[in-house]
Amino acid sequence: MVDYSKFFSEYVRSIKASDIRELLKIVEKGNVISLAGGLPDPRSFPKDEIAKIAREVIERFGEKALQYSPTRGVSYFLEAVKNFSIRHGVAVNEGDGIITTVGSQQALYLLGRAFLDPGDYVVTEEPTYLGALQAFRGIGVRYLTVPIDEDGMRTDKLEEVLKKAKSEGLRLKMIYTVPTCHNPAGTTLPMDRRRHLLELAEEYDLIVVEDDPYSFIAFEERDVKPLKTLDRSGRVIYLSTVSKILAPGLRLGWAIGPDPLISRMELVKQEIDLHTSTLSQYIAAEAMNRGVIDRHIPFIKRLYREKRDAMLAALEEYMPEGIKWTKPIGGLFVWVWLPEGVNSRKLLEKAIEKGVVFVPGDPFYPSGGGENTMRLNFSYPSPEEIREGVRRIAEAIREYQG
Numbered sequence: 001m002v003d004y005s006k007f008f009s010e011y012v013r014s015i016k017a018s019d020i021r022e023l024l025k026i027v028e029k030g031n032v033i034s035l036a037g038g039l040p041d042p043r044s045f046p047k048d049e050i051a052k053i054a055r056e057v058i059e060r061f062g063e064k065a066l067q068y069s070p071t072r073g074v075s076y077f078l079e080a081v082k083n084f085s086i087r088h089g090v091a092v093n094e095g096d097g098i099i100t101t102v103g104s105q106q107a108l109y110l111l112g113r114a115f116l117d118p119g120d121y122v123v124t125e126e127p128t129y130l131g132a133l134q135a136f137r138g139i140g141v142r143y144l145t146v147p148i149d150e151d152g153m154r155t156d157k158l159e160e161v162l163k164k165a166k167s168e169g170l171r172l173k174m175i176y177t178v179p180t181c182h183n184p185a186g187t188t189l190p191m192d193r194r195r196h197l198l199e200l201a202e203e204y205d206l207i208v209v210e211d212d213p214y215s216f217i218a219f220e221e222r223d224v225k226p227l228k229t230l231d232r233s234g235r236v237i238y239l240s241t242v243s244k245i246l247a248p249g250l251r252l253g254w255a256i257g258p259d260p261l262i263s264r265m266e267l268v269k270q271e272i273d274l275h276t277s278t279l280s281q282y283i284a285a286e287a288m289n290r291g292v293i294d295r296h297i298p299f300i301k302r303l304y305r306e307k308r309d310a311m312l313a314a315l316e317e318y319m320p321e322g323i324k325w326t327k328p329i330g331g332l333f334v335w336v337w338l339p340e341g342v343n344s345r346k347l348l349e350k351a352i353e354k355g356v357v358f359v360p361g362d363p364f365y366p367s368g369g370g371e372n373t374m375r376l377n378f379s380y381p382s383p384e385e386i387r388e389g390v391r392r393i394a395e396a397i398r399e400y401q402g
């Protein structure tokens with residue numbers, strides 16, 4: 001019998017599975033209500049338009065769309081992303097570069113490999129997106145975390161963290177943030193805190209990664225602009241994706257930022273996959289240029305607002321005393337604080353027995369903690385499943401508390 005473990009690299013021994021990806025395996029088996037992974041509602045995929053575009057793209061551009069393409073991306077798509085971004089209030093400045101990535105998850109991986117060294121510190125909200133922690137894993141970075149409130153990152157606390165880090169001579173390069181419809185917290189940073197964050201990035205000479213999959217589908221208006229648009233000193237790298245506005249299965253994201261930074265990401269990407277799917281780029285470019293995405297966004301906003309409302313109503317109705325949760329204006333998630341002492345991983349075991357899954361909160365905490373928190377997804381289940389799923393979780397909490 002071969003002992004395969006002796007072939008494992010040190011790196012692969014040092015990493016662990018994603019809770020989100022692992023829970024997807026349970027959901028795939030069926031018979032559970034999933035309030036876990038942030039899967040878009042399949043009704044949000046404009047299937048007929050994508051089918052029509054795919055056929056026409058192969059017929060009209062087949063020789064190019066089915067061929068190898070430049071690592072940075074097909075110029076047809078890069079131009080479409082630029083126009084789409086500007087149309088949606090994301091600044092693309094003189095001197096900026098754009099690179100296509102295999103989802104914005106790969107953009108996170110490229111950022112880690114291009115700009116972070118072992119021992120570097122990264123500043124994040126607490127909690128933060130666990131996919132970013134995964135992307136940076138294996139580099140040996142350390143984290144400085146900033147607490148959030150109902151409006152997202154407490155930039156007054158960010159200032160304290162940066163001041164202390166400087167006094168201790170820590171090697172700090174990057175602030176990673178999800179300022180709009182935060183994953184997992186669902187919060188949206190107001191303009192004063194956006195400006196304060198950028199002032200601090202300039203004062204402490206940091207780059208800012210603005211991870212923004214959700215702005216386009218925020219279902220309640222807020223007078224906020226992307227950090228990329230407010231940035232006056234060329235420090236923001238803006239990430240976004242077609243995953244929530246077209247289809248995640250196309251695996252297509254992008255990064256927009258100062259060209260010297262984008263070109264380093266391009267170097268790393270050459271080693272990983274040569275380039276992003278050429279066909280996906282042509283399909284997405286056509287969907288952008290023909291207005292398919294823009295015409296579809298209002299439907300997606302209505303769909304998720306209804307589901308968000310169903311979740312907030314169910315939480316109000318079923319959750320026991322002493323439990324708090326966020327009230328998102330967009331995105332796909334509600335963040336829940338359970339009473340101290342309730343361990344959400346143990347609660348998940350009970351919940352699975354009752355036929356419902358959620359993501360426990362601790363993997364969203366870069367430096368430990370969060371055992372009494374959990375993330376609930378509302379984009380994938382129906383309003384009826386949301387209501388029943390929350391009811392089952394509330395039942396599990398009562399049984400847990402005894």
Ligand SMILES: Cc1ncc(COP(=O)(O)O)c(CN)c1O
Pocket residue numbers: 038102103104105106129131178183211212213240241242243248252253
């Ligand atoms: C904050 C954040 N960043 C990155 C991603 C990854 O998105 P993609 O499908 O483009 O890889 C997600 C998707 N859930 C996300 O929520």
Ligand SMILES: O=C(O)/C=C/CC(=O)O
Pocket residue numbers: 020021024036037038039183
């Ligand atoms: O649930 C999330 O935040 C991410 C979803 C993407 C994935 O399925 O891994």
